[in-house]
Amino acid sequence: MLDVIVIGAGIVGCAVARELSKRKLDILVLEKGFDVASGATKANSGIVHAGYDALPGTKKAVMNVRGQRMFDKLSKELGFPFSRCGSLVLGFGENDRRELEELNRRGRINGLSDIAILGREEILALEPGVGDSVTDALLAPSGGVVSPYEMCIALADNAALNGVKFALATVVTGISQDGDGYRVQTNNGEYLAKVVVNAAGVHSGEISEMAGGEKNAIQPRRGEYCLLDQEEGGLVSRVLFQVPGKMGKGVLVAPTADGNVLIGPTSKDIDDGDDTSTTREGLAEALEKASRSLKRLPRNKIITSFAGVRAHHKSDDFVIEESGKGFVNLMGIESPGLSAAPAIGEAAAEIVCGILQPEENSEFCPNLEPFPKFRESSWEERQRLIEKDPDFGNVICRCEKVTKAEILNALRNPIGAVSLDAVKRRTRTGMGRCQSGFCMMKLVGIVSEELGKSPLEATKHGGGSWILSGPIKEALL
Amino acid sequence: MRDVDVAIIGGGPAGLAAALGAKKAGADKVLVIERDRELGGILNQCIHNGFGLHTFKEELTGPEYSARFIKEVLSGDIETSLGTMVLELGSDRVLKAVSASGIQEIRAKAVVLSMGCRERPRGALNIPGSRPSGIMTAGTAQKFVNIDGLMPGREAVILGSGDIGLIMARRLALEGAHVAAVAELMPHSSGLKRNIVQCLDDFGIPLMLSHTVVGIFGKDRLEGVSIAQVDSSLRPVPGTEKLFPCDTLLLSVGLIPENELSKMAGVKLSPDTGGPIVNESFETSAPGVFACGNALHVHDLVDFVSEEAQEAGENAAAYAFGEAFSGSSAEVVPGNGVRYVMPFSINPKKVKNNMTLRLRVTAEKRNAALVVKMDGEQVLKRKKMVFAPGEMETISLSGELFAKRPNISRIEVSLEDK
Ligand SMILES: Cc1cc2nc3c(=O)[nH]c(=O)nc-3n(C[C@H](O)[C@H](O)[C@H](O)COP(=O)(O)OP(=O)(O)OC[C@H]3O[C@@H](n4cnc5c(N)ncnc54)[C@H](O)[C@@H]3O)c2cc1C
Ligand SMILES: Cc1cc2nc3c(=O)[nH]c(=O)nc-3n(C[C@H](O)[C@H](O)[C@H](O)COP(=O)(O)OP(=O)(O)OC[C@H]3O[C@@H](n4cnc5c(N)ncnc54)[C@H](O)[C@@H]3O)c2cc1C
Numbered sequence: 001m002l003d004v005i006v007i008g009a010g011i012v013g014c015a016v017a018r019e020l021s022k023r024k025l026d027i028l029v030l031e032k033g034f035d036v037a038s039g040a041t042k043a044n045s046g047i048v049h050a051g052y053d054a055l056p057g058t059k060k061a062v063m064n065v066r067g068q069r070m071f072d073k074l075s076k077e078l079g080f081p082f083s084r085c086g087s088l089v090l091g092f093g094e095n096d097r098r099e100l101e102e103l104n105r106r107g108r109i110n111g112l113s114d115i116a117i118l119g120r121e122e123i124l125a126l127e128p129g130v131g132d133s134v135t136d137a138l139l140a141p142s143g144g145v146v147s148p149y150e151m152c153i154a155l156a157d158n159a160a161l162n163g164v165k166f167a168l169a170t171v172v173t174g175i176s177q178d179g180d181g182y183r184v185q186t187n188n189g190e191y192l193a194k195v196v197v198n199a200a201g202v203h204s205g206e207i208s209e210m211a212g213g214e215k216n217a218i219q220p221r222r223g224e225y226c227l228l229d230q231e232e233g234g235l236v237s238r239v240l241f242q243v244p245g246k247m248g249k250g251v252l253v254a255p256t257a258d259g260n261v262l263i264g265p266t267s268k269d270i271d272d273g274d275d276t277s278t279t280r281e282g283l284a285e286a287l288e289k290a291s292r293s294l295k296r297l298p299r300n301k302i303i304t305s306f307a308g309v310r311a312h313h314k315s316d317d318f319v320i321e322e323s324g325k326g327f328v329n330l331m332g333i334e335s336p337g338l339s340a341a342p343a344i345g346e347a348a349a350e351i352v353c354g355i356l357q358p359e360e361n362s363e364f365c366p367n368l369e370p371f372p373k374f375r376e377s378s379w380e381e382r383q384r385l386i387e388k389d390p391d392f393g394n395v396i397c398r399c400e401k402v403t404k405a406e407i408l409n410a411l412r413n414p415i416g417a418v419s420l421d422a423v424k425r426r427t428r429t430g431m432g433r434c435q436s437g438f439c440m441m442k443l444v445g446i447v448s449e450e451l452g453k454s455p456l457e458a459t460k461h462g463g464g465s466w467i468l469s470g471p472i473k474e475a476l477l
Numbered sequence: 478m479r480d481v482d483v484a485i486i487g488g489g490p491a492g493l494a495a496a497l498g499a500k501k502a503g504a505d506k507v508l509v510i511e512r513d514r515e516l517g518g519i520l521n522q523c524i525h526n527g528f529g530l531h532t533f534k535e536e537l538t539g540p541e542y543s544a545r546f547i548k549e550v551l552s553g554d555i556e557t558s559l560g561t562m563v564l565e566l567g568s569d570r571v572l573k574a575v576s577a578s579g580i581q582e583i584r585a586k587a588v589v590l591s592m593g594c595r596e597r598p599r600g601a602l603n604i605p606g607s608r609p610s611g612i613m614t615a616g617t618a619q620k621f622v623n624i625d626g627l628m629p630g631r632e633a634v635i636l637g638s639g640d641i642g643l644i645m646a647r648r649l650a651l652e653g654a655h656v657a658a659v660a661e662l663m664p665h666s667s668g669l670k671r672n673i674v675q676c677l678d679d680f681g682i683p684l685m686l687s688h689t690v691v692g693i694f695g696k697d698r699l700e701g702v703s704i705a706q707v708d709s710s711l712r713p714v715p716g717t718e719k720l721f722p723c724d725t726l727l728l729s730v731g732l733i734p735e736n737e738l739s740k741m742a743g744v745k746l747s748p749d750t751g752g753p754i755v756n757e758s759f760e761t762s763a764p765g766v767f768a769c770g771n772a773l774h775v776h777d778l779v780d781f782v783s784e785e786a787q788e789a790g791e792n793a794a795a796y797a798f799g800e801a802f803s804g805s806s807a808e809v810v811p812g813n814g815v816r817y818v819m820p821f822s823i824n825p826k827k828v829k830n831n832m833t834l835r836l837r838v839t840a841e842k843r844n845a846a847l848v849v850k851m852d853g854e855q856v857l858k859r860k861k862m863v864f865a866p867g868e869m870e871t872i873s874l875s876g877e878l879f880a881k882r883p884n885i886s887r888i889e890v891s892l893e894d895k
Contacts, residue, residue, distance in 0.1 A: 304600035
């Protein structure tokens with residue numbers, strides 16, 4: 001019997017797993033995707049919120065502020081891209097000014113002492129590109145941006161190195177109580193554990209229901225985005241939110257941790273939590289709203305669009321509790337869930353440790369050995385890297401300057417990539433302006449060779465997402 | 478740091494011809510840097526015929542065409558550096574390149590930019606829908622099929638009627654795949670007429686003009702696309718959507734000259750071509766940096782690439798010997814109905830026997846004429862049955878025209894009624 005089963009390998013599940021790996025516990029993470037970070041964690045704004053938004057006293061507020069303060073240390077230990085670039089909530093006139101003052105007040109109660117309201121001149125000094133109708137703004141210096149999937153992958157890799165097991169492509173289909181623990185059924189057999197942690201994101205409601213929880217606790221709410229070319233990276237240097245107003249919740253324009261510009265998200269309730277399609281209306285709405293924040297919105301520099309689904313709980317707050325004996329629910333982890341994840345990890349681990357009373361894991365290592373990035377290396381470092389490993393001299397993705405050495409490393413990591421998208425999230429191969437038009441063929445070659453498979457088995461994101469249908473006629477002869 | 482006379486970035490047809498041009502003009506150290514393992518550029522994957530009709534009066538395949546140039550380059554005391562990618566280029570013409578054997582720093586007296594072009598991806602169109610596998614650019618599919626012998630799918634729709642898309646429609650059909658349709662946003666095709674006939678008509682593949690893909694379906698693998706008609710302002714007309722089940726969507730929606738390096742060197746780019754602004758000698762705004770081929774502007778015919786690149790190479794060699802290409806010039810401007818004219822300026826004193834202008838029209842026009850005016854005076858009129866944006870037009874102006882007008886300031890080319 002396992003000590004703990006964590007269901008879901010998003011940022012929350014992985015943060016819990018890593019935190020628990022500091023103790024002597026037998027832990028298994030079950031994830032239905034073919035990679036970690038397959039759900040909301042791979043498709044969100046990537047903002048580390050300062051914490052002025054949530055109502056004082058809510059779990060959202062407490063976890064947000066506590067979590068965001070853990071990012072500096074975590075990103076150093078694990079080496080994921082994070083920058084405390086600061087954020088501005090933009091106001092457009094008198095009414096918004098009042099709203100900004102309310103956010104300022106809330107932020108101070110939530111524990112932020114460095115936030116301030118700025119006038120137009122001060123805003124322009126920080127962000128010369130803001131739109132003409134911007135009048136005031138709330139500045140939060142502690143806001144930041146992170147690469148959410150790289151953070152999640154790093155947490156998972158670190159957890160795995162510290163002994164946590166991961167079962168990917170494993171869908172939880174049923175849960176029943178079994179003596180002092182739980183029997184968890186999946187498409188890949190059954191598992192027994194003393195404690196179950198439900199971190200299944202938008203599906204956390206269904207998982208809780210399997211264990212006897214109430215029905216329909218989660219409402220899926222989709223958000224759509226457009227991503228701009230790095231060429232436009234200078235458009236903004238801080239996260240620009242809009243005051244929620246008459247036009248509904250605004251959209252943000254933000255730099256990403258990797259130097260692109262993100263625009264979105266919209267907000268729409270949907271039925272299918274897995275439906276991450278974008279829509280014509282949604283993308284148009286995001287761009288339309290964002291055009292208020294900026295003087296110039298270069299629509300011709302969009303390189304891709306995507307959508308993510310929020311897990312909204314009807315309580316409008318995070319659920320972090322032991323709902324049944326040994327059954328820990330982490331539900332409703334919508335925004336600021338990413339910012340709060342490190343704190344949620346600690347809180348959930350505390351609950352689990354209260355139940356199991358484990359010993360410390362004296363061998364726990366908080367660090368991940370950093371792997372060099374050709375893109376970020378100096379010319380001298382590049383020369384040294386190539387001397388050690390000629391694969392560092394073989395640039396596969398020309399837009400993002402990713403070398404074969406980095407791709408091989410992604411395939412060989414503890415949670416090794418098995419699909420093109422998984423390589424992409426670990427190395428940025430194919431994330432640039434040509435969107436893998438140039439390197440897809442080389443990538444299929446490298447991935448299939450390293451994994452010892454035929455190119456015909458290569459997939460975009462696992463399962464039925466094959467890339468090639470078969471050989472050409474001549475090749476059949 | 479090593480020194481060369483002419484460094485050529487990119488070993489496709491443009492780079493190869495530029496190297497030969499530079500060598501013929503007497504340059505001593507000519508270096509071609511190519512990031513691929515082989516010379517030949519995009520032609521290596523163009524195994525169809527139709528290359529070289531102008532140059533060799535023969536119908537060659539892409540690899541056959543480039544082989545002729547490669548042979549000459551390899552036997553001609555020209556250095557080639559394969560598997561080597563140029564990552565940095567300064568306005569001082571010092572470049573840094575990377576290969577499996579390390580970092581090289583090269584100082585060139587003159588540089589030729591011949592990096593080719595890249596295809597516009599799905600994101601550039603912002604097509605809504607899901608993000609399954611099975612969506613790729615036509616050029617990527619061409620590489621899979623022609624180089625690796627692997628098929629991207631069995632049931633295809635092609636968006637965009639660029640030449641690569643048309644060629645791939647036929648290629649997939651020949652390999653037993655079903656190509657349901659080619660959808661084109663504009664009321665005219667962006668490909669060559671001959672490709673529409675030989676690649677679509679001959680295979681019964683419908684070309685849907687004024688149509689575009691408005692939806693993409695399927696979670697893991699593509700399951701279908703929705704195609705709708707567009708109105709005169711190119712907006713989809715509600716109610717005209719039709720579902721096309723397919724497992725593959727190829728995009729042939731435009732090529733963009735590759736110019737990251739040009740920008741680093743401070744080369745000014747044209748918003749109309751996406752490539753550098755050059756003078757009659759193919760020199761960019763950065764002295765000693767020349768451009769040609771698809772990196773300069775997107776060509777439909779490789780013959781013209783070779784022609785243009787050879788000249789660029791010759792001029793690069795001349796620059797390396799100390800010839801200057803600056804001087805007072807006439808600006809060349811696109812008039813009515815013309816999208817762009819190459820080159821962007823002409824110094825009459827630099828025109829030798831004659832001067833070739835290459836241009837594209839903005840929209841299809843029948844029974845029309847191209848008119849060239851020098852300082853307002855009409856000097857040439859060329860009639861034709863049909864002018865189409867998909868076909869690059871060439872105008873040759875005699876050297877005499879320039880000899881007689883050493884001080885002209887403006888040359889305008891427009892498309893007018895016959
Ligand atoms: C549009 C949008 C914008 C956002 N912006 C921000 C932001 O800027 N800042 C911020 O702090 N937060 C933001 N968030 C919130 C943040 O993204 C989420 O709170 C966080 O990613 C949630 O992580 P998670 O691990 O709970 O969920 P997920 O990442 O969805 O992980 C859940 C995992 O469980 C797996 N799973 C589900 N069902 C099963 C099953 N039956 N068996 C096995 N595995 C299963 C899924 O495959 C998935 O991988 C945003 C969210 C969205 C959608
Ligand atoms: C699918 C297709 C079908 C065509 N069909 C025909 C036809 O039927 N008939 C015809 O006459 N013409 C045809 N053409 C047009 C013609 O082939 C092209 O216009 C011509 O190949 C362009 O040559 P180029 O040298 O400019 O570019 P490319 O052939 O693209 O060569 C550029 C080279 O530069 C290299 N490079 C780029 N950046 C760097 C760097 N930083 N460092 C090192 N190397 C670099 C690239 O690897 C590449 O090899 C077709 C083109 C395509 C794409």
